[in-house]
Amino acid sequence: MVKKQLLLIDGNSLAFRAFFAMHNQLDRMISxxxxxxxxxxxxxxxxxxxxxxxxxxxALVAWDAGKRTLRTDKYDDYKGGRSKTPPELxxxxxxxREMVELHGIKSYELVDYEADDIIGTLARQGEADGMxxxxxxxxKDLTQLAxxxxxxxxxxxxxxxVENYTPAHVAxxxxxxxxxxxxxxxALTGDTADxxxxxxxxGPVTAIKLLNEWGTLENLYDHVDELxxxxxxENLINDKENAFMSQDLATIRTEAPLEVGIDDIAYKGPDYxxxxxxxxxxxxxxxxxxxxxxxxxxxxxxxQKVLKYTEVTADxxxxxxxxxxxxxxxxxxxxxxxxxxxxxxxxxxxxxQGYYVSRSVELLLMPAFRDxxxxxxxxxxxxxxxxxxxxxxxxxITLAGTDFDLLLASYLVDTNENNNDLGALAHEHEFYDVExxxxxxxxxxxxxxxxxxxxxxxxxxxxxxxxxxxxxxxxNRLNEHEQLPLYNEIELPLTFVLAKMEIxxxxxxxxxxxxxxxxLVERLSELEQSIYRQAGEEFNIQSPKQLGEVLFEKMxxxxxxxxxxxxxxxxxxxxxxxxxxxxxxxILEYRQVAKLxxxxxxxxxxxxxxxxxxxHTRYLQTLTQTGRLSSVDPNLQNIPVRLEEGRKIRxxxxxxxxxxxxxxxxYSQIELRVLAHITGDEHLQAAFRDDxxxxxxxxxxIFGLTPEQEVDGxxxxxxxxxxxxxxxxxxxxxxxxxIGVSRKEAKGIIDRYFEExxxxxxxxxxxxxxxxxxxxxxxxxxxxRYLPEINSRNFNLRGFAERxxxxxxxxGSAADIIKIAMIKMEAVLEAEGLETTMLLQVHDxxxxxxxxxxxxxxxxxxxxxxxxxxxxxxxxxxxxHHGLTWYDAK
Numbered sequence: 001m002v003k004k005q006l007l008l009i010d011g012n013s014l015a016f017r018a019f020f021a022m023h024n025q026l027d028r029m030i031s032x033x034x035x036x037x038x039x040x041x042x043x044x045x046x047x048x049x050x051x052x053x054x055x056x057x058x059a060l061v062a063w064d065a066g067k068r069t070l071r072t073d074k075y076d077d078y079k080g081g082r083s084k085t086p087p088e089l090x091x092x093x094x095x096x097r098e099m100v101e102l103h104g105i106k107s108y109e110l111v112d113y114e115a116d117d118i119i120g121t122l123a124r125q126g127e128a129d130g131m132x133x134x135x136x137x138x139x140k141d142l143t144q145l146a147x148x149x150x151x152x153x154x155x156x157x158x159x160x161x162v163e164n165y166t167p168a169h170v171a172x173x174x175x176x177x178x179x180x181x182x183x184x185x186x187a188l189t190g191d192t193a194d195x196x197x198x199x200x201x202x203g204p205v206t207a208i209k210l211l212n213e214w215g216t217l218e219n220l221y222d223h224v225d226e227l228x229x230x231x232x233x234e235n236l237i238n239d240k241e242n243a244f245m246s247q248d249l250a251t252i253r254t255e256a257p258l259e260v261g262i263d264d265i266a267y268k269g270p271d272y273x274x275x276x277x278x279x280x281x282x283x284x285x286x287x288x289x290x291x292x293x294x295x296x297x298x299x300x301x302x303x304q305k306v307l308k309y310t311e312v313t314a315d316x317x318x319x320x321x322x323x324x325x326x327x328x329x330x331x332x333x334x335x336x337x338x339x340x341x342x343x344x345x346x347x348x349x350x351x352x353q354g355y356y357v358s359r360s361v362e363l364l365l366m367p368a369f370r371d372x373x374x375x376x377x378x379x380x381x382x383x384x385x386x387x388x389x390x391x392x393x394x395x396x397i398t399l400a401g402t403d404f405d406l407l408l409a410s411y412l413v414d415t416n417e418n419n420n421d422l423g424a425l426a427h428e429h430e431f432y433d434v435e436x437x438x439x440x441x442x443x444x445x446x447x448x449x450x451x452x453x454x455x456x457x458x459x460x461x462x463x464x465x466x467x468x469x470x471x472x473x474x475x476n477r478l479n480e481h482e483q484l485p486l487y488n489e490i491e492l493p494l495t496f497v498l499a500k501m502e503i504x505x506x507x508x509x510x511x512x513x514x515x516x517x518x519x520l521v522e523r524l525s526e527l528e529q530s531i532y533r534q535a536g537e538e539f540n541i542q543s544p545k546q547l548g549e550v551l552f553e554k555m556x557x558x559x560x561x562x563x564x565x566x567x568x569x570x571x572x573x574x575x576x577x578x579x580x581x582x583x584x585x586x587i588l589e590y591r592q593v594a595k596l597x598x599x600x601x602x603x604x605x606x607x608x609x610x611x612x613x614x615x616h617t618r619y620l621q622t623l624t625q626t627g628r629l630s631s632v633d634p635n636l637q638n639i640p641v642r643l644e645e646g647r648k649i650r651x652x653x654x655x656x657x658x659x660x661x662x663x664x665x666x667y668s669q670i671e672l673r674v675l676a677h678i679t680g681d682e683h684l685q686a687a688f689r690d691d692x693x694x695x696x697x698x699x700x701x702i703f704g705l706t707p708e709q710e711v712d713g714x715x716x717x718x719x720x721x722x723x724x725x726x727x728x729x730x731x732x733x734x735x736x737x738x739i740g741v742s743r744k745e746a747k748g749i750i751d752r753y754f755e756e757x758x759x760x761x762x763x764x765x766x767x768x769x770x771x772x773x774x775x776x777x778x779x780x781x782x783x784x785r786y787l788p789e790i791n792s793r794n795f796n797l798r799g800f801a802e803r804x805x806x807x808x809x810x811x812g813s814a815a816d817i818i819k820i821a822m823i824k825m826e827a828v829l830e831a832e833g834l835e836t837t838m839l840l841q842v843h844d845x846x847x848x849x850x851x852x853x854x855x856x857x858x859x860x861x862x863x864x865x866x867x868x869x870x871x872x873x874x875x876x877x878x879x880x881h882h883g884l885t886w887y888d889a890k
Contacts, residue, residue, distance in 0.1 A: 007267070120252035
């Protein structure tokens with residue numbers, strides 16, 4: 001007879017693991033309502049990949065009910081050393097619980113008890129009822145519950161890589177111990193995570209040895225007098241009370257007074273009808289696409305309309321010239337990088353006059369098509385204007401008359417609507433007449449353009465039709481949001497500025513790059529030998545396990561942090577140890593140099609085009625929530641400049657002509673200047689008008705220094721962190737992580753900042769009040785961000801919305817200013833008849849190449865144009881520089 005399956009999940013433990021597993025995605029994974037979703041995404045992946053396939057008969061997720069439990073009543077400092085839950089995670093907890101219920105799993109908590117106790121009690125009930133029990137947790141403390149009928153599954157990385165603990169596995173991991181002996185091991189060693197003491201200087205190895213000899217804690221103490229005289233025996237006797245208290249704290253209760261029983265937690269499976277709007281609210285596009293592919297999504301999709309289309313031949317080319325009004329233009333490429341991807345088909349036309357389609361993209365070179373595409377009076381509707389412009393430019397055609405860009409306009413309506421699959425994006429607008437590429441072409445290794453012309457042509461035509469039919473709907477939404485000027489005057493014109501920059505590319509001296517690579521290899525070898533000498537042995541420096549053993553076991557450096565698999569050797573840990581041992585400084589440098597070599601030397605060499613010796617980065621205009629641009633293939637915004645070796649990589653970026661130079665101009669502290677303007681704070685504005693070092697000025701204020709006292713480097717660093725932190729709506733948790741202080745000290749710094757800059761304080765309060773009244777905030781260019789959670793009863797959701805209300809106008813306005821500057825700059829260069837070419841945008845900096853004869857003019861012209869992009873109450877400061885290479889220009 002097959003046993004019924006009971007699944008028990010440790011909710012809090014896995015929520016924390018989910019949050020930190022995707023912590024590096026924290027700023028990117030935010031819903032349109034402003035909710036962080038990194039933990040939700042990771043937890044959902046766990047449910048989808050591990051829980052749902054199990055199809056248990058019964059299931060429950062247990063949660064901690066609060067800080068006070070029966071254990072804190074016994075020991076006040078129980079779990080006292082734990083940091084406060086980051087607000088970015090706290091705001092996700094209500095949704096995590098709802099997500100669990102929507103997956104058909106009972107959520108439960110019990111006042112005075114921990115999730116462990118709920119799990120322990122139900123596990124024993126399940127066993128008594130003859131069930132096979134599975135417990136999933138990130139906490140090895142629960143391995144004490146393992147039996148022949150209960151397996152404890154412990155996550156070892158993120159929430160989807162796991163290790164199964166049975167009694168046999170416990171014995172293997174802990175040198176013969178039984179699961180129940182785990183309790184006594186914890187009683188002897190204590191627990192730093194839960195903050196209870198154990199016995200002084202008894203670690204896991206000694207504890208296991210004692211338990212293998214004496215069996216139980218009680219038996220050990222019954223025979224403690226028989227132990228040889230030693231410091232350990234002395235500690236055991238002195239700490240007996242702590243040991244038994246710790247044993248009690250470590251013991252998971254298996255008879256908690258639960259208000260639910262096995263019959264109340266039957267697994268129901270996902271409620272697809274309810275989970276779809278839940279995913280939509282969180283912008284879980286991948287999950288929605290998955291449900292759709294599995295047939296769970298009921299849509300209004302009907303059989304595709306029969307659209308009029310004609311395959312282009314030499315005989316019907318004359319008909320193309322009859323197209324008028326709005327015309328959709330779509331060119332198909334199999335890969336995302338449109339600078340190098342093959343062009344495999346195209347469609348041009350509209351629903352009224354019909355669509356013209358072909359696999360032969362070269363037909364676009366025929367006069368009928370060329371004249372149409374280059375006619376500024378015929379309005380073009382496209383999916384991605386920048387990609388379309390670049391693709392046509394590769395054919396020698398200059399696209400003109402672009403009116404509607406579906407991808408760009410969708411992004412402005414909702415910054416999460418940026419799917420590069422036209423069909424998937426159309427579905428988000430409830431238009432289902434076009435299929436997704438995955439539905440038609442397949443995915444991954446199965447991806448293939450259909451060989452059947454009818455299938456392929458119909459798909460292309462439905463894409464063009466989707467562009468046409470969504471135009472009015474999306475423009476209406478932009479108009480409702482008062483964003484048409486933002487689209488027409490900033491974002492759409494910028495698209496073509498960016499396209500021209502991408503087409504121009506920037507020249508790379510590959511020989512110099514290879515020489516730098518050779519020097520880095522030599523430096524790596526020197527660092528490697530230095531590390532081996534100081535360690536007294538050779539080992540794999542890139543292996544965290546081997547590195548941890550060398551630093552903490554052999555060399556005896558203090559352990560800062562442990563992971564589930566050993567010692568942490570993360571950068572923040574090594575930076576804390578650097579002052580104590582020269583080897584650590586060498587290891588940090590080794591890691592930085594290795595990354596430079598692999599990512600930036602080898603990486604750049606792979607993407608230099610053989611035809612023009614240039615790299616042609618792509619700018620993603622529809623990615624970030626703030627409106628900032630991102631650079632990919634390659635990312636030229638992220639070349640590291642902290643190390644001199646990193647800065648020298650810029651020596652390989654050179655002008656494309658002899659007797660030309662690289663010219664750069666960047667805004668100085670643009671976000672802080674925007675902050676000063678928007679808030680009207682007299683102290684901030686005075687500092688900028690007097691051209692003070694703003695970070696030193698802030699340090700003086702928040703640390704109460706007199707004019708005679710010097711601002712040291714640490715003070716300035718803390719002031720800089722809070723200056724920029726305020727711009728980003730930083731929390732005390734975020735600031736404490738940034739500058740390495742306690743949350744209490746970080747809160748004190750933020751409080752003093754607001755005392756010293758009352759205008760900033762008043763503005764933050766006003767902007768939140770206005771956001772609550774209006775439901776949105778705006779940038780200087782009316783870039784609008786809606787905040788539906790600003791009036792939420794949920795403290796965490798409301799708190800995040802308030803921080804977003806503070807930082808969006810600053811970040812978004814700074815992004816708008818440099819975009820306006822780029823548009824004006826391109827126009828001025830053309831009007832002045834200059835050969836100077838704008839090549840790159842790197843955050844707040846613009847990079848050009850120019851003939852030496854134009855440099856003197858640019859030194860005045862470019863700062864003047866950038867300064868005048870917008871008028872603020874404080875001066876916009878632009879610093880310019882030039883040289884034979886990008887490195888020399890700085």
